[in-house]
Amino acid sequence: MRGVQKLTSGWQMSYGSLREYYPTYESACKRRCFLVSSFGVPKKQLKERSGEIYGAWEVIGYTGRRIGMKKDPEVIARHIPTKNIRTMPLNSLISGRKYSIDGFSDRPHHASKTPAGKFAMSITINSKNYFLGNFETEELARIAYNKAQKDWLTENKVPIKKTDRGFPRGVTKHGNRYQASIRVNYKLKYLGTYNTVDEAIAARKAAEHKYLGGN
Known part of the structure; x- marks a missing residue:
């Protein structure tokens, strides 16, 4: 089957820039058929962007369709933390507009500097903002954000609500x-x-x- 290749141990399924590995030929073919039936065959057109990463999304390929009055090319993208696949307008993905999976916003977040010289960080989950605290460095603020993101995506766990001083409420x-x-x-x-x-x-x-x- 096209897009399925025998390896030394197991089978490789190719779909655009996506590569997945399966123990049997049947399971690899089943996955390939599902992706083709759901999103079509990825097409090479315009600038090839397969494999490029924007935020938490990796571009797999183009669908061949154009969306809206501006005829924005539609791409197939994989959400890296959850491995979910969906289609979306290319320009919206590049510009960092909001796309979400399971209530989590993938809009890029940046720490804001406080008058005291620390870095404040928050995260938005299901349209609710959670303040993560004030940190000595921007890197520590980013680590806290990444941890809160991972906790939500893997354990459905939201951060403890904190006040603007960095302590939990109460x-x-x-x-x-x-x-x-x-x-x-x-x-x-x-x-x-x-x-x-x-x-x-x-x-x-x-x-x-x-x-x-x-x-």
């Missing part, structure tokens, strides 16, 4: 200690002061479970 720093609090029926209830931020977070979570029914 936790504040007082000197060298950390105070926990929670608002119940519009009234602020203090939960105590602790030596470590982890102890304060644990107290806040226990209060959420007790008063708000949180997990």
Whole structure:
């Protein structure tokens, strides 16, 4: 079958720039047939962009169709973290416009510098913004963003909500200690002061479970 090649061990399935490997000829053919029936045969036209990466997306090939009044070429792209495949307008992909899978926005995020000289980072999941904290370097902010992205894509886990000071909601720093609090029926209830931020977070979570029914 076209697009399926025998290797020393197993079979290689080719679809545009995409290469996948399967133990049997039948499984490789089945995958190739599925992609062709879903997206068509990738066509070489205009500038060849197969294999190019934009954000979390890798271009596999063109569909041969053009979209909208501007006749934007449509491409087949693979979402690298999840390996999901979909079609989208080429120019929208290159320009970094919003595309999402499972509620996660792939729009490029950049840390913003605070007046104190630190780098603030946030992430958007299912249209909700989660503040990840203020970091000493832009690289540390990017690491936090990548971790939050991975946690959501692999475990469906959202970040702990934080205040603009970088602590989880309901936790504040007082000197060298950390105070926990929670608002119940519009009234602020203090939960105590602790030596470590982890102890304060644990107290806040226990209060959420007790008063708000949180997990």
